[in-house]
Amino acid sequence: MNMTQLIALSGSLRANSFNQQLVEIAAEGAREQGVEVRVINLADYPMPLFSEDLEAEGVPAIVNDLKQQFAESQGILLASPEYNGSISGVLKNAIDWLSRPSAQTDIGPAFADKVAGIMATSPGGLGGIRGLVHARDVLFNLGVTVSPNQVAVPSAYQAFDEQGQLSDAETAERVKGLGAQIAQMAQKLA
Numbered sequence: 001m002n003m004t005q006l007i008a009l010s011g012s013l014r015a016n017s018f019n020q021q022l023v024e025i026a027a028e029g030a031r032e033q034g035v036e037v038r039v040i041n042l043a044d045y046p047m048p049l050f051s052e053d054l055e056a057e058g059v060p061a062i063v064n065d066l067k068q069q070f071a072e073s074q075g076i077l078l079a080s081p082e083y084n085g086s087i088s089g090v091l092k093n094a095i096d097w098l099s100r101p102s103a104q105t106d107i108g109p110a111f112a113d114k115v116a117g118i119m120a121t122s123p124g125g126l127g128g129i130r131g132l133v134h135a136r137d138v139l140f141n142l143g144v145t146v147s148p149n150q151v152a153v154p155s156a157y158q159a160f161d162e163q164g165q166l167s168d169a170e171t172a173e174r175v176k177g178l179g180a181q182i183a184q185m186a187q188k189l190a
């Protein structure tokens, strides 16, 4: 049996992204179940805007590197910022690159047959929950089993402390609980 691995990321490039902080907390909950979690930051994977012409010229090495990490994982933890009621363009662009078959390499699928836990946080009162509807839909269309549990944390500026932790213990437990659930689901796939 392979070591269970999750990949965790947010759809924000912002240096102090609340969503990146959120997914780190979910990752902690997953690690407590004994799985390995690779937290990546999309800011470290600067991809061009997807174009089939660029793809035909050769998939950027950075895309293949990230896709390899998805392919090696059985589950995904995703914190999706809500932009105009949907997922961020950065996240959609990354998903579009990663969703493509790897014609030039033997990297396996980034998404199909994996499990995912989705979460969001926003300075607003709904915590980004409208964007999660879209995140869920896109992942579902890529063959991902998305947990019906999800977490949306409102009032992000008040919810997180200076260390990037959630001040409210119950909310932190819910986020960690989602990470733990995805870890358990992924363990069955490893």
Ligand SMILES: Cc1cc2nc3c(=O)[nH]c(=O)nc-3n(C[C@H](O)[C@H](O)[C@H](O)COP(=O)(O)O)c2cc1C
Pocket: 010, 012, 013, 014, 016, 017, 018, 019, 020, 081, 082, 083, 084, 085, 086, 121, 122, 123, 124, 125, 126, 127, 128, 156
């Ligand atoms: C283009 C844009 C659109 C946004 N639209 C929404 C929105 O629809 N709902 C919402 O709650 N917040 C919205 N926001 C505010 C973001 O939730 C906020 O900037 C948040 O901190 C982004 O997540 P991050 O901290 O992980 O970068 C928007 C921000 C931007 C830049």
